[in-house]
Amino acid sequence: MSELPNNWTTARLGDLAEDISYGYTAPSTREKVGPHLLRITDIQENEVLWKTVPYCEIDSEQANKYLLKENDLVFARTGATVGKSFLIRGEIPDAIFASYLIRVRCMRPEAAGYLSLYFRSQDYWRQITGFSAGIGQPNVNGSKLKELVIPLPPLAEQTRIAAKLDELLAQVDTLKARIDGIPALLKRFRQSVLTAAVSAQLTEEWRVKNTNYSNIDMNPKAKYLSTEELASAEELLRKPLPSSWEKYALEQLVEAERGIPYGIVQTGVAVSEGVPTVRCGDIKSLCIDTSDLKIVSPDIEQDYKRTRLKGGEVLLAIRGSVGNAGVASESLRNCNISREVAMIPTLPSVLPLYLAYLLQSPIGQRLLVSKVRGVAQKGINLADVKRLPVALPPYEEQNEIVFRVEQFFAYADQLQAKVDAARKRVDQMTQSILAKAFRGELVPQDPSDEPANVLLDRIKAQRTAVPNAKRGRRSVMAC
Known part of the structure; x- marks a missing residue:
């Protein structure tokens, strides 16, 4: 002391x-x-x-x-x-x-x-x-x-110190409460950006100036989206999907030979050498956490070659953290997925990141949640994932949407970094005030x-x- x-x-x-x-x-x-x-x-x-x-x-x-x-x-x-x-x-x-x-x-x-x-x-x-x-x-x-x-x-100084600390720390607590409320605002901001992105609002002015579009490839083995399926989705959303974009069933937008499968049914005991496997808990909001992938025995994995990743597939959690979606990075090439995860290998005319934005948006989440089944083990059936209605803009507009969303998200990330730094400074401020008080430097x-x-x-x-x-x-x- x-x-x-x-x-x-x-x-x-x-x-x-x-x-x-x-x-x-x-x-x-x-x-x-x-x-x-x-x-x-x-x-x-x-x-x-x-x-x-x-x-x-x-x-x-x-x-x-x-x-x-x-x-x-x-x-x-x-x-x-x-x-x-x-x-x-x-x-x-x-x-x-x-x-x-x-x-x-x-x-x-x-x-x-x-x-x-x-x-x-x-x-x-x-x-x-x-x-x-x-x-x-x-x-x-x-x-x-x-x-x-x-x-x-x-004793008299104790009273003065306590009164001054109560005053200053109350101000710090007020500041901290305001800072603590910012992450929730940023989360709502990101959700608003995604909503605008997948409902044709984010690129409304862009479409006026850009009218030459490429055609969307489709999986010839998939059934078209029916009028009844579209009407049911729009009734659930309580609003129509964007009229300026074509409507598809999700399975129309994936590679025909791979479809939309789930992965390894029973991954067995983790081993030290084998195939890293993405499980539902590894899929966060718009990202895949590769820090703790389960290593599955090659003897088990070899029967699931169809779901080996190449990089670029959209991965959707269909059990556990239902609805989280992200894009498999190139580093996940030759890894696999578990039964809790659906693999969505998009066709070249569909940007994986745009589709991930759609699935993770409030619109996509509402459609997915409506398909959740089960009580103890909740999940989404692959059949429902395949028939998920998708309003898809042309490839050029997808690119523009992804570019704008990334800009907005980068801005939000910068604000979050500033909030984290401010929170640390506030925490340090509290201890700095207390230290001054108990050194006899806060009040005369x-x-x-x-x-x-x-x-x-x-x-x-x-x-x-x-x-x-x-x-x-x-x-x-x-x-």
């Missing part, structure tokens, strides 16, 4: 606490059989919704030992949130705390606000991490908490304040005057 201002001192939490106690062990219930039983899981985002906190049975004499009061601090002593603390304030119902929490009650209740803010600082977390070093399951117990070293300013010192060491001596004298029995049978102060 760096050098502190003149009127400051350091103290252990045990010197400042009237009581450090473990909580009550009892089953919880939704029936109002006694007081609320506050658990670790009831503390979310530094808030407790008391209406959702369950109850427990406890006799009145025991309840008094565990009853929560304003300015009590509770700590998670194990689990994923170990070390996190919460300051009890506001309107508090009749409530006790559960056994996986530790309660700290300060000798001076007005110091609780200052301490609760210190327990958010990196200096505090360094100490907590040090306590858990070399332990398989990190935990915090009362004895460890008692040894925490706290930078202690005069007042020479007339009673020095912290005098306060500490008075607290020690006060504790000496209070009999141990009044501090609770399960107090760890005497440990």
Whole structure:
């Protein structure tokens, strides 16, 4: 800990606490059989919704030992949130705390606000991490908490620091909330771009100036899209597909010899050497994640040569993450797919990326979701995938659409990168403000304040005057 201002001192939490106690062990219930039983899981985002906190049975004499009061601090002593603390304030119902929490009650209740803010600082977390070093399951117990070293300013300055921190951190939280809301806006932006792209809006002006188009190749083995199939799709979408584009069944747009198949039915146990295989979980929105492909035995894969990838095929998840679509990159050549994935090898007049945009768009997703079947194992039948209605622009317009979508998406990606950087800066800002506060640099010192060491001596004298029995049978102060 760096050098502190003149009127400051350091103290252990045990010197400042009237009581450090473990909580009550009892089953919880939704029936109002006694007081609320506050658990670790009831503390979310530094808030407790008391209406959702369950109850427990406890006799009145025991309840008094565990009853929560304003300015009590509770700590998670194990689990994923170990070390996190919460300051009890506001309107508090009749409530006790559960056994996986530790309660700290300060000798001076007005110091609780200052301490609760210190327990958010990196200096505090360094100490907590040090306590858990070399332990398989990190935990915090009362004895460890008692040894925490706290930078202690005069009591009046503690109040000023807490007030200033509350003000500044509230501003930071507001900024963070606004930043956290941007990714959702960008997601909606991308979806809007895809909707405009596949509904003929994105290239409306472009079509006026470009009227010479190439013909669309079709799979001669596939049936044409019927009037009934088109009408059913448009009824589902509650709007017609673009009138300026031709309508097809998806199977009309793929290679006749390969069709739209799914892959390896039973991939078996993963092996160290074999054929990388794309499964439904590897297909994300508009991309294929190749970081963890399952390696399938060549003896199993050899019976599925039809679905070996060449690169450029559209892959559609038809089980699991149903509806996600992406284009197989050249690096996936000679890899295969599992039964959970449909391969869509498009004809030369169909851009794979355009088709992926269509499938991943809100329009494509609505059509796909309407075909999902099953309860425990949801999925889409290949027959429904093959007959999916597709409004397809000419090849030249597909190219233009892909170009424009990529531009918009690149812009969104740049904004996302800036958001991520801003989020990191905000997180650093919080810790920077806290560090300044506990170095004595956030608010000016007042020479007339009673020095912290005098306060500490008075607290020690006060504790000496209070009999141990009044501090609770399960107090760890005497440990």
